[in-house]
Amino acid sequence: MSAAAKGVPSPKSHKSSSCERALNRECVCGCYSLLHQCDLLDAVLAPLPAVSNGHAVGDEIKNLYGAAFPNLLDPQSKTDVSPARRWVDWATPPGTRQSASQTEQRILDVTLHDVLVIAHGKQRSGKWLPLGNALRAKKDWRSVAGSIAAAMTSAQVLSPVQTRGYFWASMLAATITAADAAGTWPPTAQQIAAAAQAAPTGAPGTNDTANGEPVFARVVYPRAQMPSIIAEIGVPAAVDIAAQVIGSALATATALPSPEARFVVQAVGVTVSPDLWYHPAAV
DSSP: OOTTOTTSOOOOSOSOHHHHHTOSSOOOOSSTTTTTTHHHHHHHHSOGGGOSOHHHHHHHHHHHHBOOOSOTTSOOOGGGBOTTSOOOSSSSOTTSHHHHHHHHHHHHHHHHHHHHHHHHHSOOOTTHHHHHHHHTTGGGHHHHHHHHHHHHHHTTOOOOHHHHTTHHHHHHHHHHHHHHHHTSSSOOHHHHHHHHHOOOOSOTTSTTTGGGOOGGGEEOOTTOSSOEEOGGGGOHHHHHHHHHHHHHHHHTOTTSOHHHHHHHHHHHHHHHSSOGGGOTTTO
16 A cells, blocks of 8 residues: 555555555456455454544545546546546547546546445444455465465466456455345355356347356456456356355354445455456446
């Protein structure tokens, strides 16, 4: 995290500070997005008395995701946006493809900013952070990541670095879909795995089917015809590893009201995704 965010815990459980921030579409670490933005999530999910400097957390959220804007048509300076964006200060007029992309990115970034600020300022129990930690396998993420890598090797499936960092975020998104489909909370590991690997619906040949690839396997530019694929979603053993971790985390968090547990899953899922603009399933 940035040096300006004094009071925010420094990363101790992740070997790569660049991955911990995950400010690029292509995070090349080996954590599968398990610990992206781990320090920020720790601070956001912790009980308020445990946060030493709330202003620092808010400043860091703004530094990562940009500032709010009053009107989508107003010109925006690159000083107001996420440093991950290749922002052009409206060198092209509104209505062009470039300005449309920048507006879309800004909407997603600032929405995530607002979600985290609201969550951080909300009075809450001490149960959010333990669930957040369990959902990210924080204590044994290396073992979990190693098991996923072994599953990919065993299946003889290549895991491209361009998509690997989206895997865990997709699995958390699939968790919400699984719960909605089942009509119960929490969803089981089996339900989560099935949701993650479900074939898409839609007319043959349309972009919705994406050659039959599951929705949760897609990393795609919004106007692209075909997505890049998160290879891990296509390997049942890798999906089962993630689903078991997430399912077990939810099964042991029964003291937390279902709406709160659901929100923690959603907050962690959208935050660990390297870039929501490329990740429709997480949105």
